[in-house]
Amino acid sequence: MHDSDQPPASDRPNAADETWFDAWRGVLFASARALRVADQDMVEHDGFPLTWLDVLAQLADAGPAGLRMQELEEVALFTRGGLTRLVDRIEAAGLVRREPVHGDRRGVLVVLTDEGRQRHDAAFARHREVIEREFGRRLTPAQHRAISDALWPFWHGDGAATSE
Amino acid sequence: MHDSDQPPASDRPNAADETWFDAWRGVLFASARALRVADQDMVEHDGFPLTWLDVLAQLADAGPAGLRMQELEEVALFTRGGLTRLVDRIEAAGLVRREPVHGDRRGVLVVLTDEGRQRHDAAFARHREVIEREFGRRLTPAQHRAISDALWPFWHGDGAATSE
DNA sequence: AGACAGTAGTTGTCAGGACAGCGAGAACTG
DNA sequence: CAGTTCTCGCTGTCCTGACAACTACTGTCT
Numbered sequence: 001m002h003d004s005d006q007p008p009a010s011d012r013p014n015a016a017d018e019t020w021f022d023a024w025r026g027v028l029f030a031s032a033r034a035l036r037v038a039d040q041d042m043v044e045h046d047g048f049p050l051t052w053l054d055v056l057a058q059l060a061d062a063g064p065a066g067l068r069m070q071e072l073e074e075v076a077l078f079t080r081g082g083l084t085r086l087v088d089r090i091e092a093a094g095l096v097r098r099e100p101v102h103g104d105r106r107g108v109l110v111v112l113t114d115e116g117r118q119r120h121d122a123a124f125a126r127h128r129e130v131i132e133r134e135f136g137r138r139l140t141p142a143q144h145r146a147i148s149d150a151l152w153p154f155w156h157g158d159g160a161a162t163s164e
Numbered sequence: 165m166h167d168s169d170q171p172p173a174s175d176r177p178n179a180a181d182e183t184w185f186d187a188w189r190g191v192l193f194a195s196a197r198a199l200r201v202a203d204q205d206m207v208e209h210d211g212f213p214l215t216w217l218d219v220l221a222q223l224a225d226a227g228p229a230g231l232r233m234q235e236l237e238e239v240a241l242f243t244r245g246g247l248t249r250l251v252d253r254i255e256a257a258g259l260v261r262r263e264p265v266h267g268d269r270r271g272v273l274v275v276l277t278d279e280g281r282q283r284h285d286a287a288f289a290r291h292r293e294v295i296e297r298e299f300g301r302r303l304t305p306a307q308h309r310a311i312s313d314a315l316w317p318f319w320h321g322d323g324a325a326t327s328e
Numbered sequence: 329a330g331a332c333a334g335t336a337g338t339t340g341t342c343a344g345g346a347c348a349g350c351g352a353g354a355a356c357t358g
Numbered sequence: 359c360a361g362t363t364c365t366c367g368c369t370g371t372c373c374t375g376a377c378a379a380c381t382a383c384t385g386t387c388t
Binding site: 243245249250270 | 346353
């Protein structure tokens with residue numbers, strides 16, 4: 001947020017100690033920009049926001065058995081709390097349904113409906129295209145590799161989920 | 165969000181067409197994780213959230229003349245709308261004050277107070293430390309360089325600010 | 329079995345962000 | 359200089375996310 005007019009790191013090799021901050025800024029801006037565009041696009045074309053895709057994608061990955069609220073909350077990227085109402089909305093739209101858990105009457109199983117799966121598939125395909133356009137195509141394959149390798153630990157366990 | 169258990173891109177060089185998606189995921193998770201930790205830390209230690217720092221930092225960069233609401237909205241990273249109430253809160257906390265614009269009675273100039281500058285400096289210093297810990301120290305200098313160079317266009321003009 | 333702690337999910341309540349509409353003022357036009 | 363249009367920031371209203379009770383149920387311990 002500061003020093004916004006400095007040249008890229010490659011132009012000032014003496015500032016090695018500060019380079020991490022430029023890297024951070026890049027990550028921050030790239031994600032903020034792409035997410036905003038992707039969210040707008042999804043609301044416009046699919047009729048629901050990115051948070052819904054987050055939930056639907058987890059359920060699509062989980063298979064036909066669905067997921068319990070608790071499991072869903074653990075794996076979802078955006079929503080840390082307030083999952084109840086989010087699922088309420090998605091259920092009201094008919095993309096998901098709640099079922100009792102066999103053997104635990106406290107629990108609730110969230111399952112994709114047929115329409116939910118279709119809408120997810122369509123939205124996810126479109127989402128990939130948007131991200132590819134807003135992010136992927138702006139970089140070279142070598143850059144993809146470099147970023148992917150460097151940032152891989154952040155989404156592969158590593159305590160990335162909740163806290164330290 | 166899918167394929168969450170695959171090895172990193174470096175382990176499956178044949179999937180070159182898909183590597184951008186892993187890079188995206190890395191960017192997404194890295195920023196989400198660091199931002200969440202940073203926001204929590206800031207609320208806890210500085211008493212205000214990251215959105216305030218965003219505003220304060222822009223004002224600190226802008227110099228003693230301050231910024232008009234409109235300019236502030238253009239450069240702020242997080243807040244797209246609703247800047248009025250955000251500035252209301254920051255003003256109520258005494259970190260900022262509104263002044264009339266000489267020669268345009270519609271406009272409002274937002275200026276840092278002395279306390280605002282002090283609080284900004286402290287919060288920003290701490291914020292850097294948190295980001296360095298949560299992001300910087302997890303990567304090598306070479307990786308910082310690679311990411312910084314690749315993602316630099318996203319925050320350096322390029323239409324990265326608001327829309328296409 | 330009865331008491332007790334732990335777990336699962338929902339609900340109440342409130343703060344923050346999104347969006348549309350508003351009035352005041354400025355700029356442009358004839 | 360009157361009329362129109364545009365800009366600037368504020369306000370009303372709704373929607374979503376955060377946090378804290380609260381209910382229902384499970385499991386354990388004696």
